[in-house]
Every structure is written in C-alpha cells, then in structure tokens.
Amino acid sequence: MASLIPDMEQNILDAPFDAALGERYLVYALSTITARSLPDLRDGLKPVHRRLLWAMRLLRLNPDQAYKKCARVVGDVIGKYHPHGDASVYDAMVRLAQDFALRVPLVDGQGNFGNIDGDNAAAMRYTEARLTDAAIRLMDGLDEESVPFRTTYNGEEEEPEVFPGLFPNLLVNGAAGIAVGMATSIPPHNPVEIVDAALHLLHQPDADTAALLQFVGGPDFPTGGVLVEPPESIAEAYATGRGSFRLRARWAVEDQGRGTWTIIISEVPYQVLKGKLIEQLASLITEKKLPILADVADESDEAVRIVITPKSRNVDADVLMESLFKLTDLEVRVPLNMNVLDEGRPGVLGLKPVIAKWLVHQREVLLARSRYRLGRIDARLEVLGGLLKAYLNLDEVIRIIREADDAKAELKAAFDLTDVQAEAILNMRLRSLRKLEEIEITLENKALTEEARGLRTLIADPAKQTERLAADLTALRTAYGPTTALGRRRTSLAAAPQVKLVPIEAMIEKEPITIICSAKGWIRAMKGHADLAGTDALKFKEGDGPAFAFHAQTTDRIVVAASDGRFYTLMPDRLPGGRGFGEPLRLMIDLAKGVEIVSIFTHQPERRLLLAASDGRGFQVDSAELLAETRKGKAVMNPRDGSRLAVVRWIAAGDDMVAVIGENRKLLVFPLEELPQLQKGQGVALQKYKDGGMSDVRTFVMADGLSWPMGGGSGRTRTEADLTFWKGARASAGRMPPTGFPRDNKFSL
Incomplete structure (x- = not known):
C-alpha cells in the first residue's frame, strides 16, 4: 500500500481552490448551454x-x-x-x-x-x-x-x-429550456406565416421586422386561445427577441333558454393543465372569492368543454370572464426569450435575424447538396462515356475481352478509357449489349449532362439559388397551406375588451353579521347583529373563551392586528358560520409562531388610528395603510426588540389630546398634533419610563375632559375636567393619575 503513495502524489495538482472550481464549473456551464438546454438556430432542436x-x-x-x-x-x-x-x-x-x-x-x-x-x-x-x-x-x-x-x-x-431539411422548426414548434445563467422560451408559430415571412425576406433582404410582422401576426399555439397583446408590444418583442404575450382562453355564451345562460370554454391557454384549471375555478366557489360564480363543470371529451354557470341571469358575462381572467390561469403571459445557439454561441436574436440566419443555412445546404449531386452525376457520366465507346466498337471490345490476357489494360489503351470506364465495360452483362440498352444510355447521358449544366449554373449564381429556395419554400407552403389541418391558424388575434371590473365587495350581498374571535384565535361569523353581551355564553373549545366580538356587514373588510406589527385583511363572507367553534385564524393568514392577536375590527375608510407599542412608542396611521392584499399581511409598525404592538385605537373626529399611562402608574396628557402621522415605522416616544413600559393610550377631546369607567359593574363613568396637572410635552414622565383611576391602568373606553 505504501508503494502506491508516490504514484498518487504525482497526480496531485497544487492550484487555488477558487480557480480550479471556476474552471470546472465553466466547463459544466458550457456543456449545459451548448449540449443540453438551448436549441440550434438552424433546425430548432x-x-x-x-x-x-x-x-x-x-x-x-x-x-x-x-x-x-x-x-x-x-x-x-x-x-x-x-x-x-x-x-x-x-x-x-x-x-x-x-x-x-x-x-x-x-x-x-x-x-x-x-x-x-x-x-x-x-x-x-x-x-x-x-x-x-x-x-x-x-x-x-x-x-x-x-x-x-x-x-x-x-x-x-x-x-x-444539425439537420438540413427545409422546415422552420425553431419558430414553428418553439423551444423552452433552462441552462446555467440563461434560459430560452420561444412560443410556437404558424408554419404558413413563417414561410411567407421567409419568402419575403428572401426576395427583400433589407426588409425590417415591421415588414415581416405583416406576415407573422404573433404566436400560434397548438391549443388555440386568443392573443390580446397590443400590436406595439408584439412588435417590440419581435424586434428585441424579448417580451411576453397575453393569452386568453376562448369562450362563448351558450343560451339555456328562459333568460338563463352559461359560458363555454372551448380552448385553454398554452401549457395550462386543464385539471389544475378546474381546481382553480372550483376553489373560487368554495372559498367564496367570486360571488357571481355559481358552478363549474368539466364536460370535455376529445374537445375541451368547460361549463361555467353564473350566480344569476343578471350577471354580465364580460364582467364574469374578466374576473376569471384576473383570478385564474384562463389568462396567462407566455414569455418570449429567443436565446438560441448561433454557430455554437448562445445569443438573443430578434425575428428578422432568426429567419435571415436560417435562410443562410438553407442556402449552404442547397449548395452542399448541389455539389454532392454534381459529383454523383460526373461519376455516372464518366461511366456512361465509356459504355457509349464500347457500343460504338462492340465487336472489337468483345474480341479484346475474349483474347487479351490483360483485357482491362488493352481496353484502356485501345479506346482511351479511364480505369473506372474500363472496369464498367468489363462488368457489363451480356443482356446489356442489346440495341435498346444503347438508346437508354444515350438518353441518360443527355439528361445527366443537362442536369449537370444546371447544377453548375446554380452553384455559381446566387440569383438562381434564391429562385430555387423560393420554389422549395412555395412547395412547403402548399403542403402546410392555410386550409390544411396543420396550417390553419388556431390562435386568434384580438384586442382585450375594455370592461370595468366591479370590486369583489360590490358583488357580495350585504347582510348583517356578528364576528366572534376567541382568545386562542378561533373565528366565526353569526348571521345578524346578535347581542354582544351574550357572546360570552357561546360555546368555545375547552380552555378557550371570548376575546373579540363586534358587528359588521358581509361587504365590510375585517382588519386583524398582530403583536409583531403586521396587519391582515379578511373578507367577512368567507368566514365560517356561527355553528361550531369556527376555524383558526392561522389557516387564513400567515401568522408567525408566537405572535398574538392584538385587535380585530371593521375597516373604516378615511379614518385614522393610534398605534402604540409596549415600550411607549407610537404614531398615527391612515386606515387605508392597514389593508393587505395577501395572506402574509402588511408590516405597518416595526416594534423594537423586546417590545410588541400593544394598542390599536380609533381616533375620533374632533380628538385633540392624547392620554397615556405607564406601568409605573403615571399619567401624561399632550396635544395630538405632537404625534406624527406615518405610513409605517417604529413611531416616536409617547412617554418616558425609567422602568417598565406603557399600559394604555387613547385620544380624547380636551374640552370634554378625560373619562374612565368606575368599578363595580355599575356602568357609570367618571370624568376629570381639569387636566392641567397632567398636561405636558410628549415623551415627558407624567404624574400619578387622579383619585379613582382604575387599578388595572386601562382607560377601557
């Protein structure tokens, strides 16, 4: 074993690790780009x-x-x-x-x-x-x-x-692939349109992309659909080789009689799986995301037939479909990134360069095939020339073959033949000596001589090459004509209709509800405006109890404030019913682990709220800034480390003062104008603390005084009219509250 160590040491290379890794990764990247993921411009494969x-x-x-x-x-x-x-x-x-x-x-x-x-x-x-x-x-x-x-x-x-054939596969069938650091995405096109554009560019090499777009209207997808991309956007995409196209499903209204109707989807967008599309449509119904949609059914066999039923006959079909286009894959964006291998090098090309370079390849193929054919003809003409000499001197040829020791050498010397011609004469069968065979050879020789003359002219004359390519392209166009199954355009070109979408809230029937949320975050919505005082008697899971209860309408938006400063938006019509315990909020929103619900309330447009963290920092915020579009919510307040969002309160019209009390039981009153209005952030200090943090904060009207509830469940309140003793600048320490202020340090109003 020890004897192998010197040999192993000879194979060890001393090189920087980053250089060695970079060199090997570059080899891998080039291999992926050129030999796996990107198509060749010439054959599109x-x-x-x-x-x-x-x-x-x-x-x-x-x-x-x-x-x-x-x-x-x-x-x-x-x-x-x-x-x-x-x-x-x-x-x-x-x-x-x-x-x-x-x-x-x-x-x-x-x-x-x-x-x-x-x-x-x-x-x-x-x-x-x-x-x-x-x-x-x-x-x-x-x-x-x-x-x-x-x-x-x-x-x-x-x-x-590469393949040589005259079929524009790259653009007709498109391509898609992901390499290392680059990708390609070429949608399919109509073969007739591509051939027409190639013919035009063949005769007019200086034509620009705009001229070619007179023939190529846009992608033509195997599954059909309707292309609603604006013409100027299509032109820019083909000019640069980068862009995207809006593709919609094809649909029509089918009359069901008695004023009722359904929508029939007959073609779905390219590469959209019909099964997943049905699931998307069904989820809109189960999750109540589109109230004007009643039902969806898949009646497809070999042909696509998706039946969409509206909620009522009064629903506008265009509005329903525009909503579905927005919410599902009935409308998709198909990317265009014409990244192809051109002479072995990757590059993004526009429509004109792709067709022009493909025509150059076809011209090279035409020349190569012509030279090959010319070589075969010259070889055959050489043989035919020898055979014709044999027929003219048939008796002498027969004598030489019968009597000569080296017939091949004597034939070459006697008739000035090449080695190939002499071999062909010796290999002739006896049946070939008939007169008819001589006539056929003469005719073949004449025809091949004429063909060879034409091939030499073709190879030498670019105009003849253009004429031949045009004839071949015309024949290809005939085979895939616009009336054939493969040549007929499947994707229609149209402008997207200007339909004014109705907000989802406007589609929901307005009904009163009562929303109840438990301390552990289980939420439900009861029909009608129930007595809020009686919500404590509702059933909750063991160890759970009521936390929030308020009245709302099904058309409202519900805002959920979390202790990490994020705000979430819920639609009341999608909340579970009042029977049972409801459903966990965490199934509806992405609430982080360990984060608690601070407040749940109905969104009230054009009003402001006061947000305050447990460390005594806060600010005013417009209610519109709290609405979130996704399950992840919207970060509005960013509490400092160790603190959390503690108070969310509406600022009533006319309020001009802020009252804040700390855990140290000191009360401070300062003007509301000293509190800034922000869109998001940590806020400013409301009150100064040596120890502890903030207990509660609220706004009020100075002229009305500061009120708080009295204990004992009497429902009475107490009001302190003269607040001069507690009034100070924002971020001051404050003073002990008036006699009778609640021991829990909460304003509770």
Whole structure:
C-alpha cells in the first residue's frame, strides 16, 4: 500500500481552490448551454431531440412504415448517441408526439402519450411511434453530405451535427429550456406565416421586422386561445427577441333558454393543465372569492368543454370572464426569450435575424447538396462515356475481352478509357449489349449532362439559388397551406375588451353579521347583529373563551392586528358560520409562531388610528395603510426588540389630546398634533419610563375632559375636567393619575 503513495502524489495538482472550481464549473456551464438546454438556430432542436429523430430514421420508422415500440427507440438512443437516463429521453420523445405541446408534431405516437389534463404518458413498453412528414422534411438531405457529421460519445457511430431539411422548426414548434445563467422560451408559430415571412425576406433582404410582422401576426399555439397583446408590444418583442404575450382562453355564451345562460370554454391557454384549471375555478366557489360564480363543470371529451354557470341571469358575462381572467390561469403571459445557439454561441436574436440566419443555412445546404449531386452525376457520366465507346466498337471490345490476357489494360489503351470506364465495360452483362440498352444510355447521358449544366449554373449564381429556395419554400407552403389541418391558424388575434371590473365587495350581498374571535384565535361569523353581551355564553373549545366580538356587514373588510406589527385583511363572507367553534385564524393568514392577536375590527375608510407599542412608542396611521392584499399581511409598525404592538385605537373626529399611562402608574396628557402621522415605522416616544413600559393610550377631546369607567359593574363613568396637572410635552414622565383611576391602568373606553 505504501508503494502506491508516490504514484498518487504525482497526480496531485497544487492550484487555488477558487480557480480550479471556476474552471470546472465553466466547463459544466458550457456543456449545459451548448449540449443540453438551448436549441440550434438552424433546425430548432436540442441534441436529445436530434438524436431521437436520427435513431428513428435509422430504424426506418417512416410515415408509411409500421410503428415500433418506443422502448426500442429509447434503447437505441441511450445506447448509441445519448448516454443519459431513459426516463428523460422518453419524456423528450413524448413531447415530440404531443399535438397540444408542438404546433407540428415530429413523432407520430400510437397509444397513451398524455393529455391536456396533465396525465402522464404510458410506459415506453406500451407505446409505439414513427416519424411524421415534418420530421422527414427536417432530415431531408442527410444522405447527400449536406451537413457535417461527428462521432458519437463512444466513437462507434456517427451522428449529424444539425439537420438540413427545409422546415422552420425553431419558430414553428418553439423551444423552452433552462441552462446555467440563461434560459430560452420561444412560443410556437404558424408554419404558413413563417414561410411567407421567409419568402419575403428572401426576395427583400433589407426588409425590417415591421415588414415581416405583416406576415407573422404573433404566436400560434397548438391549443388555440386568443392573443390580446397590443400590436406595439408584439412588435417590440419581435424586434428585441424579448417580451411576453397575453393569452386568453376562448369562450362563448351558450343560451339555456328562459333568460338563463352559461359560458363555454372551448380552448385553454398554452401549457395550462386543464385539471389544475378546474381546481382553480372550483376553489373560487368554495372559498367564496367570486360571488357571481355559481358552478363549474368539466364536460370535455376529445374537445375541451368547460361549463361555467353564473350566480344569476343578471350577471354580465364580460364582467364574469374578466374576473376569471384576473383570478385564474384562463389568462396567462407566455414569455418570449429567443436565446438560441448561433454557430455554437448562445445569443438573443430578434425575428428578422432568426429567419435571415436560417435562410443562410438553407442556402449552404442547397449548395452542399448541389455539389454532392454534381459529383454523383460526373461519376455516372464518366461511366456512361465509356459504355457509349464500347457500343460504338462492340465487336472489337468483345474480341479484346475474349483474347487479351490483360483485357482491362488493352481496353484502356485501345479506346482511351479511364480505369473506372474500363472496369464498367468489363462488368457489363451480356443482356446489356442489346440495341435498346444503347438508346437508354444515350438518353441518360443527355439528361445527366443537362442536369449537370444546371447544377453548375446554380452553384455559381446566387440569383438562381434564391429562385430555387423560393420554389422549395412555395412547395412547403402548399403542403402546410392555410386550409390544411396543420396550417390553419388556431390562435386568434384580438384586442382585450375594455370592461370595468366591479370590486369583489360590490358583488357580495350585504347582510348583517356578528364576528366572534376567541382568545386562542378561533373565528366565526353569526348571521345578524346578535347581542354582544351574550357572546360570552357561546360555546368555545375547552380552555378557550371570548376575546373579540363586534358587528359588521358581509361587504365590510375585517382588519386583524398582530403583536409583531403586521396587519391582515379578511373578507367577512368567507368566514365560517356561527355553528361550531369556527376555524383558526392561522389557516387564513400567515401568522408567525408566537405572535398574538392584538385587535380585530371593521375597516373604516378615511379614518385614522393610534398605534402604540409596549415600550411607549407610537404614531398615527391612515386606515387605508392597514389593508393587505395577501395572506402574509402588511408590516405597518416595526416594534423594537423586546417590545410588541400593544394598542390599536380609533381616533375620533374632533380628538385633540392624547392620554397615556405607564406601568409605573403615571399619567401624561399632550396635544395630538405632537404625534406624527406615518405610513409605517417604529413611531416616536409617547412617554418616558425609567422602568417598565406603557399600559394604555387613547385620544380624547380636551374640552370634554378625560373619562374612565368606575368599578363595580355599575356602568357609570367618571370624568376629570381639569387636566392641567397632567398636561405636558410628549415623551415627558407624567404624574400619578387622579383619585379613582382604575387599578388595572386601562382607560377601557
């Protein structure tokens, strides 16, 4: 064992750790970008997709051939070309076959390949597949040395670096992927529109993006939908290669007779799972987030049919749908980030550069195929020239073959033949000596000579190349014409209707309720305005009891103040009913552990509140600043370490003074104008303490005096009219309160 140590030491590299880590991470990042996540601009494919189609081609899975098991294809791919997991390869194959994922599928699947509900495909041993016509077009020319090949990872096979076919797959089927430090997101487009734009750019190379947008209206998604993005936003996105598109579900009103109606959703947005969409719609009903929505039903078979029933016939359909677009995935934003590999380098390109560079690739492929064909023709013409010489001197050729010891050498010398021509003559069959064969060879020689002349002209003349590309693109457009199933535009272009949304509160029927919250945070809402004094008699969980009870309306907003200074907003119509113990507040709001409820009250617009922490700091705040939009609430007061929000009180109209009393039983009265009004913060000192903190604080009218309840449950109050003795500047220490002030140091009014 010791003898191995010197050898191991020779393999140890002395290098800075950050440099070594950076070098290795860069290699990994480049590999992820170029060989996994970003598509090639020329064929729009990632390596795994390209290897899948190549393997299927070698298995001769053409559209006119029988299907083969997907497991066979995946096995060939991971064994010969793509040394990764079979699950990831099969997932990539499944996507190529899904007509709701790709605008023009490249794999023709037989069996369960998943659905729009989000169900997974069957196992690869059950499903079968073959290539589609689009995949054949994409690989057309691979046998004609049109693109370079490279050896596979084990050096045993070869695979194409890119596909040469004349099919604009990058824009037609789009792409999505996340690399290291970058990502790509290209939505699908209509094949006819892309071909039309390519034809225009082919004849007008100086055309700008605006000219191309006369042909390309926007993305065309496999699942249809309605694109409601403004034209100027679409133009900017295609010009820069970055942006997003608003996509909505397609819907229509269906008359049910007698004035009733329902809304039918016939197309859902791209990549939105219908099953999850139904769950979203159902949750709006169960959580009472949209009162004008009564029911939702999924009546889909092969076609999407989601039935939405309004609460009443008086509901406006546009208002209902605009609300659903806002609250659910019936409207989504589809990102555009045309980050592609251009000559092996990643970059974000606009619409024009993508089409222009694709046309450059197609021109290069056309030239490579033409040179390959020209080479094959020249080789055949050489053979035909020798055969024609043989027919002109048939008797002598036969004599040489019969009598000569080295027939090949004598034929070459006698008729000035090349080695290839002499070999072709010697390999002729006797049946080829008939006169008809000579005529056929003469005609073939003439036709090939003419074809070779045309190919040389094509290779030398860019105008001829443009003419040929235009003819090929026109043929492609005919195959995917606007009247065909694949060429017909599925996503409509429209402007979003200007519908004024009604606030959710306005949709709720106004009814009186009584809200009760227990000391442990269980809340419920009883119908009607019950006697608040009788709420103590309600049933509570063992060890729990009443804490807050007040009247409200179902259209109000309920504000919950927590001891950490955060405020939360609840809708009363969504609170549990009065039967039972209610539900914990922590299920409705994200209340931090250990945080207590300080106050619960009905929001009153255009009023101010006094917030005070236990350390005697506070400020005024407008009630509008307390409303929160999410479960996480809104941080309004930021108590200092060791303190908490202790008092939340309404400031009544006309109040001009603040009364604060500390745990040291000292009372201070100062003008309300000395207390600042803030949106959020820690506030300012209300009273100065040597020990302890604040007990209570309130505002009042100086002219009316300061009142507090008298003990004994008599309900009587006592008022101190002359408060000169206790009046001082804010943050003063204060003095002992008047005789008879409550021992609990609470104003309780």
